[in-house]
Amino acid sequence: MANKIARVPVREQDPQKRAANFEEVCYGYDIEEARKEASRCLNCKKPRCVEQCPVSIQIPRFISQVLQGDFAAASRTIAEDSSLPSVCGRVCPQETQCEGACILGIKGEPVAIGKLERFVGDWALEHPSPAGQTPPSNGHKVAVIGSGPSGLACASDLARMGYRVKIFEALHKVGGVLEYGIPEFRLPKERIVAASVENVKRLGVEFETDTIVGRTVTIDSLLEEEGYQAVFIGSGAGLPRFMGIPGENLNGVVSANEFLTRANLMKAYDSRYDTPIYVGRRVVVVGGGNVAMDAVRTAKRLGAEAFIVYRRSEAELPARVEEVHHARQEGIEFRMLTNPTEILGTEQGWVRGIRCVRMTLGEPDQSGRRSPVVVEGSEFEIECDVVIMALGTSPNPLIAATTAGLDTDRRGCVVADGQGVTSRPGVFAGGDAVTGAATVILAMGAGRKAARAIDEYIRNK
Amino acid sequence: MYKILEKRELASAIWLMKVHAPRVASSARPGQFVIVRADECGERIPLTVADYDAREGSVTIVIQTIGVSTKKICALDPGQCLADFAGPLGRPSEFVSEDLQTLRGKKILFVAGGVGTAPVYPQVKWLAEHGVRADVIVGAKNRDMLIMTEQMRAVAGNLYIATDDGSEGFKGLVTEVIRHLIEQQGRHYDLCVAIGPMIMMKFVALTTRDYGLKTIVSLNSLMVDGTGMCGACRVSVGGKTVFTCVDGPEFDAHLVDFDEAMRRQGMYRTQEQRALKIAEERAAGHKCRIGLDK
Numbered sequence: 140m141a142n143k144i145a146r147v148p149v150r151e152q153d154p155q156k157r158a159a160n161f162e163e164v165c166y167g168y169d170i171e172e173a174r175k176e177a178s179r180c181l182n183c184k185k186p187r188c189v190e191q192c193p194v195s196i197q198i199p200r201f202i203s204q205v206l207q208g209d210f211a212a213a214s215r216t217i218a219e220d221s222s223l224p225s226v227c228g229r230v231c232p233q234e235t236q237c238e239g240a241c242i243l244g245i246k247g248e249p250v251a252i253g254k255l256e257r258f259v260g261d262w263a264l265e266h267p268s269p270a271g272q273t274p275p276s277n278g279h280k281v282a283v284i285g286s287g288p289s290g291l292a293c294a295s296d297l298a299r300m301g302y303r304v305k306i307f308e309a310l311h312k313v314g315g316v317l318e319y320g321i322p323e324f325r326l327p328k329e330r331i332v333a334a335s336v337e338n339v340k341r342l343g344v345e346f347e348t349d350t351i352v353g354r355t356v357t358i359d360s361l362l363e364e365e366g367y368q369a370v371f372i373g374s375g376a377g378l379p380r381f382m383g384i385p386g387e388n389l390n391g392v393v394s395a396n397e398f399l400t401r402a403n404l405m406k407a408y409d410s411r412y413d414t415p416i417y418v419g420r421r422v423v424v425v426g427g428g429n430v431a432m433d434a435v436r437t438a439k440r441l442g443a444e445a446f447i448v449y450r451r452s453e454a455e456l457p458a459r460v461e462e463v464h465h466a467r468q469e470g471i472e473f474r475m476l477t478n479p480t481e482i483l484g485t486e487q488g489w490v491r492g493i494r495c496v497r498m499t500l501g502e503p504d505q506s507g508r509r510s511p512v513v514v515e516g517s518e519f520e521i522e523c524d525v526v527i528m529a530l531g532t533s534p535n536p537l538i539a540a541t542t543a544g545l546d547t548d549r550r551g552c553v554v555a556d557g558q559g560v561t562s563r564p565g566v567f568a569g570g571d572a573v574t575g576a577a578t579v580i581l582a583m584g585a586g587r588k589a590a591r592a593i594d595e596y597i598r599n600k
Numbered sequence: 601m602y603k604i605l606e607k608r609e610l611a612s613a614i615w616l617m618k619v620h621a622p623r624v625a626s627s628a629r630p631g632q633f634v635i636v637r638a639d640e641c642g643e644r645i646p647l648t649v650a651d652y653d654a655r656e657g658s659v660t661i662v663i664q665t666i667g668v669s670t671k672k673i674c675a676l677d678p679g680q681c682l683a684d685f686a687g688p689l690g691r692p693s694e695f696v697s698e699d700l701q702t703l704r705g706k707k708i709l710f711v712a713g714g715v716g717t718a719p720v721y722p723q724v725k726w727l728a729e730h731g732v733r734a735d736v737i738v739g740a741k742n743r744d745m746l747i748m749t750e751q752m753r754a755v756a757g758n759l760y761i762a763t764d765d766g767s768e769g770f771k772g773l774v775t776e777v778i779r780h781l782i783e784q785q786g787r788h789y790d791l792c793v794a795i796g797p798m799i800m801m802k803f804v805a806l807t808t809r810d811y812g813l814k815t816i817v818s819l820n821s822l823m824v825d826g827t828g829m830c831g832a833c834r835v836s837v838g839g840k841t842v843f844t845c846v847d848g849p850e851f852d853a854h855l856v857d858f859d860e861a862m863r864r865q866g867m868y869r870t871q872e873q874r875a876l877k878i879a880e881e882r883a884a885g886h887k888c889r890i891g892l893d894k
Contacts, residue, residue, distance in 0.1 A: 309827050311637060311644070311684040319829075349686035351827055355623050377829040381841065388834060388841060388860055390867045397830035405643070405824065412641045413669055415871035488863045535828050537846065 146248040147176040154468035158439055161323045161408055164465055165229075168251075170208075173258040177206035179243065180250050187240035188252060194584040196220045198237055198252055205255055214263040217256065222292045222587070225264055225331045226317060227580045228257025230429075232459045236580075264334045273343040277301035279597050282367040284352045284538065287315020288579045289570030290373035291339050292586030293593075298342035300594055305367075306344060309351040312404060315375055316571075317579070319404035320396075322433050324440070325462075328403075353537035358545075362565060368600065369565045369593045372553055373586055376532045376571035382425070386482030387528075391419060391490030395426070395434040395529035402437045418443050419524035423493050425479055426529030427451065432462040434527045435471050445471055446521065450478040450498050450511045476500070478511065480518070482526055492522045534572045542566070550575055559589030560596075567593055601681035605658055607674075610747040611740075613665045614715055615674045616650070621685045622657030624649075630723040631693030631818065631850050634661065635826040637684035638672040645669050646823045648719035648795070648849070649688060650748075659685070662718030662747065668875045689826045690849045693723055693793070694816070700730060706790040708734040709781070709813075710756075711774050711804050713796020717747050719818060720795050725755045733757035735781075735789075739774035739796065743767035774800065775807040782811055789813055794853065798862045805853035815853035819844045822867060835861050 150166040204213035233253035241249030286308040379394035407416035422438040427449035497517035500509035546562040559567040569585030606618035651660035712720040736756040761769030792815040794804040821833035821844040833844035838855035
C-alpha cells in the first residue's frame, strides 16, 4: 500500500524572500520526512532506477536502509558507487535519470530519489565516520589535474587504494565547477563543497592551488621530474562559447562563466569582497541550460529584472525541471522560441538592447530535438543593459597543447576510452575534459573508473 | 601563501615587489604574466612579470597603485605573504622560440611607457643574454616617474628617454622618438615591441604602420581567472575575437582594435571608483550610517 502515500513535499525558502538572498532554496528532508518518502519505494525486483543511474547506485537498497533508519548503512551503500551524494542529490537531472524511470511515476509521482540521496549525503557529512585509518602507502604517486567532481572522485579512490595523490588546481580555491559555477543558493559552499573536499583531505590527498598544468608545470615535468607514475586529467570544460553575432564585444556582454565566477568564486554579492560585478537593470541571459538558469537567478538576486532568451520551446529546455520551476517562482521571465541576431549598443559602446527573431520548431535534428527555424520578418528588440551568454563551454586546450602524444578530437576534447585511458601511456582523463560539458555524476563516475585503470596500469608497470 | 622578499617604491605610487614563488620562477619566460591576490577577499589582478630568478625562486612584479586591490597588494610588507600568485600565464614572447641565428640578425626596438617599462625589462634582458642588443625607448611623465632606467641601460643597446616635460631626455612623446630615429637617424628596425598604457600602444601602432614596421603590443585587458575561463579579456585582433589571457597577451599591434580594447578596460570603472572612494572614506575614519558602503 506504500504507493498510496503522496510524494512528500520538500520544504523550500519562500520564493519572494529567496529571490533577494543567496541562501539555499531547498531545505531538504528531515529524518521523519525522509523515512516517510522512503516508505513509498516499491523495492522493485528489477529496479529501473538503477539502470538509469549513470553510476548504478543501488537505489532500492539505500532507500530501504533509510526506511529502517540506518543512515550509516545507506551512506555506505551509496558510497559504493558515488563519492558526492550531497552534490549529486542537489544537481543531478533526476527527472531524466533515476526518477524518470521510477514505476510510481507512470501513474503518479516518482520516489524523490534525489532528495533522499541528498538526505543521506548530508547526514554523512554531519556524522563523519571516526577518522578511519588511511591505508598504508603503496609508495606510488599519482597526480590529478583539477579539483572538480572527476578529480575529487579519482583522487579519493586512489588514496583508498594506498596511492599518494596530489590534486593540482589552477584557481585559488578547490572544487572546480562546484565552486566557481554552481551558485550558493543551489549548492552551499561551506556546508557541502568544503565539507566534501575535507573528506577527501582526510584520506591523505594533498592539494596544490594556483598551479596551472600546461603553464606552471607540465604533464611531462610531473611524470619525469616530480616522480608521479600516472596523471589523471580532470580539467573540465571551462572555455566559454559566444554566438559570433555583431555587438558581442560591447560593454555589458559577459559569458555566464565570467558572471558566475565573479558571483560564486569571487563572492561579488558579499560586500566584504572586492570583486566588482556589473548587473545593470535589465539582464537577458541567452541559453536554456542549468548554467543559464544559474546566471539568470543570480542576476535576479543581485537586483536586476532578468529574462531567459531561448531558441527552442519549453519542452526542449536542457535545464533541470526543478531549476526552471524555481526560476519561474522567483519571477524570471522566459522568452521561448527566440534567438538573438545582434546586440545593440549605445554610442559609448554599452549594451542598450538585443535584437531577436522568433523561431518555430521544424524537423528533429541529430540530437533528436526538433530544430528551431527562423520565422521570416519576425525581428524585434528587447531592451536591456546586460547580456549574459550561457551557450555552453568546451575544454581548455592548454593541457593538450603542452602534452606531446595526447590525442584530442575536433572539439578539443581529450580522447579517452571508457576506462579513461588516453593515447599517451600513463596519462588518463575523464569528466568534461573528455566528454565536453556534461553532468557532475558522469564526471564523478569517469574519475572513479579512471582510478581503477590507473591502479591496473601501475600494478602492471 | 607567497612571501614577499623585497619591496621598494620605484616612483610615486609605483612599487617593485620580489615574491617567493619557485614554481613560477622556474617556468616564467619573457612576455608572460601572473595573477595576484592580496588576501581572501581580494580580486585576482593580472600583472606582467618584470623579472624572475629560478635559482632564488623569486619573481619580481611592478605595480602601480590605482585601485583598491593594487593598493591592498602594495600595503603588504616584506615578510608578509600574498594569498595567491599564479602563473606564468599567457604565451611567452614570440622571439623566445625563434631561431637564435635569425634573431641575432634582427634589429629590435622596444618602446616602454610608464609602468610598462617593467615588463619590457625581462624581454630586453633575455635578448641581451642571448647576444641580441635591442634599442629601448622609455617614456614617462617626468624624471620622477621613470623606473628601472639603470637596469635597462645595462641590458639595452641604445637607451632613449622621453619625458612629457623634458625633465629628462627628449621632451615629447615616444612616437616622436620613433620618427626621429627612423627619419633623422636613418635607423632600420625589423621589429618593434611596445608595452605601456593602451593609448600609447595605439599611437605607437599608428606610427610604425607608416614605416611598415612589424609591431607587437602586450595588452593589459581585464581578467578574472587568466586561464581562458571567463572571456572578460576578449579583444578583436584582425577582426577576430580572441582572449588576451590564452591567445596573448602579445598581439600584432596593427591588427588590434585599440578603441574597443580601451572601452572594454572601462567596463567596471564605476564600481572600481566607488570601491576606491569607500576605502578612502573608511581610511579617513568615516563610518557610513546609512549603508551606502554595502
